[in-house]
Amino acid sequence: MKATFDEYMLEKKKQIEQDIISHTQVESTPEELQQSMHYSLAAGGKRLRPILLYASYETYANRSSRVRNVALALEMIHTYSLIHDDLPALDNDDYRRGKKTNHKVFDESTAILAGDALLTHSFHLIATDDELTDQEKVQLITWLTEASGPAGMVAGQILDIKAENSEVSLHTLEKIHALKTGKLISFAVQAGAYLGGATEEQQQHLQTFSHFLGVLFQIQDDILDITGDVEKMGKPIGSDAENNKSTYPVILGLEKAIEYRDYYLKEALAALEHAQADHYYMKDLTEYFTERDY
């Protein structure tokens, strides 16, 4: 019997969190470095990126053990980016998901190095995977370095920092988010579909889909910073406004931002249908991206 969406989310989250425990004990890694890497990886979070990768893969294939390491590698890269983003020189955040940030628990030097270690180790996980062919590994590493590197996530991070305390246009805001969060979300969808054996045409439609998904994810994030519940969010509400951050509601107003989000949802679901991926959990997940309250 097919699991409900809630059961599916829970099952995947559990799988990912088990893998985090078993795979972050890197042999010969100094105790404190290991603790610091593990602390942020295990600090919770919705695990949306790896779950999305699983769901994309399972739309086209079974034997999800094939994507376990890639999903974990993706979560490691996401986690490294949060650790570095929270540093005093960047966003200077003391809390994330209701817990102290890495450099507040350990120290700044350990946090910087733990981020470096997670980034490096993520590619190691893919390169040494038993279930993937060399061709698949090379393709995945090519995409993942593109998505997370100087023309991807890191580009988004620097543009985001430079845009602080200045008014940005909707166009610039979309560009920043497309790089900073969109690229890894697209990678999740792309990697899953590729390993699952989706056709070229299906992969094309999924690229369109993940563009819309990335934008709606960000709009919802911005909306939650206004309408969210402090307990559920694990961080103060209104921090974007306090930090003079440009957000969708700031530029468009809250009502218009919600309209935008729902427009992107409609477009995302249409693209999903074109990719014959609107069954299984991809559709639920897309709606969850929109409706989540934390």
Added chain:
Amino acid sequence: MKATFDEYMLEKKKQIEQDIISHTQVESTPEELQQSMHYSLAAGGKRLRPILLYASYETYANRSSRVRNVALALEMIHTYSLIHDDLPALDNDDYRRGKKTNHKVFDESTAILAGDALLTHSFHLIATDDELTDQEKVQLITWLTEASGPAGMVAGQILDIKAENSEVSLHTLEKIHALKTGKLISFAVQAGAYLGGATEEQQQHLQTFSHFLGVLFQIQDDILDITGDVEKMGKPIGSDAENNKSTYPVILGLEKAIEYRDYYLKEALAALEHAQADHYYMKDLTEYFTERDY
């Protein structure tokens, strides 16, 4: 006619610095990030790691274009590690090689992100190389992530930081350096020999060789901090002592440190002979590692 060793060093250095210019213009990378990445990569240095990779490869094969991207990737990883090492939270250095460190020219956030970008892009360079097979790429990325990750260079960096301001034993000192600098030096030798088609047995002997080479490199570094010329070094002399850093001369005394270095040189050259690699430039390079005055 065979080039002299000096000509060889110069030619390789020129090649590597040309590649730095042509390969660090990553498309769609924000201007400031690109400048920051390029600044540290182009800021000089002896290029010893990539030259060692070339020399190791050319001991067994021609067509050195096969290792160009790997050599550049290695220099990128070395450079990222220097940028992060120089940060205020780590060594807090304002100068390196006579030039301002990355975070002094740009800012701390840009320096952190430029390091992240260089690290990520180095794997991209290998994954997208035209001259390597998928099998070779996967092997190289496996080794390089091992050498530079949480059980390699980053482990050495954290142990080094934790050892500051405390007396360490010779044993601990050797462990720190084996990880912090030895691992990447070993990768250079190993990657070159593997791509050049050295036999398993030759590769074994080269592993022994690069262990000795790594140690003698570090001892010479420590010696130069006492006996070096400030102009040639591009940094103040005696800074190790000032920072209460444990070094070979501090633990052993200068004379004994020189004896140690020469012992390791002898052992390194013997291993090189066993690997039938004591012709071409490997022997000269080993002696250069020992005799260099900056």
